[in-house]
Amino acid sequence: MPGLRISEVAKRTQLSVDTLRYYEKIGLIPIPKKNNRGYKEYTESELRYITFIVNLKRTDMSLASIKSYIDAYKRGEITDCYQLLERHAKDVEKQIEERQSVLQTIHYKLEHFKEIDGGGKKS
Template identity: 45%
Template sequence: MSKDRDNQSYTISEVSEMTGLSSDTLRYYEKIGLVTSPERGAGKKRLYTNADIGRIRFLTYLKRTNMPLKKIQQYVESYDHHDEAHCYELLDEHRQEIERQMRELEATKQIIQFKLAHFQEIKDGKLKEGYE
């Protein structure tokens, strides 16, 4: 790892630790074109830049919020071709999907909270078991 912040580079194991992705996943993302092949250092080891890490982190956010890899690939291709309109469209669709998921999770959380209160009452001896 170099000390000059702008020219700092990281090995695949360092990037793996920083992003939470395995080295195999990073190589796979490179293979399918989500990440451009990084510069190579001594022994042909991959050397990632801060810009590479920023891109990987963003793609990781998309994946963690259940954006399919095919859609992520479309986004990367559009981004690389400076098709801002398509990037916007893909991200806006994904934002809407995340908001839908959040509403579903909130409804599920409310049901679970109701059940927890019910079971707490049973534990406290205020209700008989078996009522849901």
């Protein structure tokens, strides 16, 4: 089965080709093997790996922290990986709590505006 071209990986991960190349350059993702025509081809396994990194990034984990996690994983330092992810999970939980609080305030304001002249809705 042929591998995935960088453009396909970019599309499936919602990253730009430039971002993927940058991640390769800084050692965040492995540089994929090239096919016989000289094009980089990613495996499904590499795609899952990149998707994991994207998910960490989407939770506002810094690239430096992601890199620390990956480096620890490569060295087999599972305890360090666990601790890093545990700290990050706590940070994400805190962010969620803060956003829930803001969302409650927004809903309160929406209810308030509904009471005033139909909430500004145009009929």
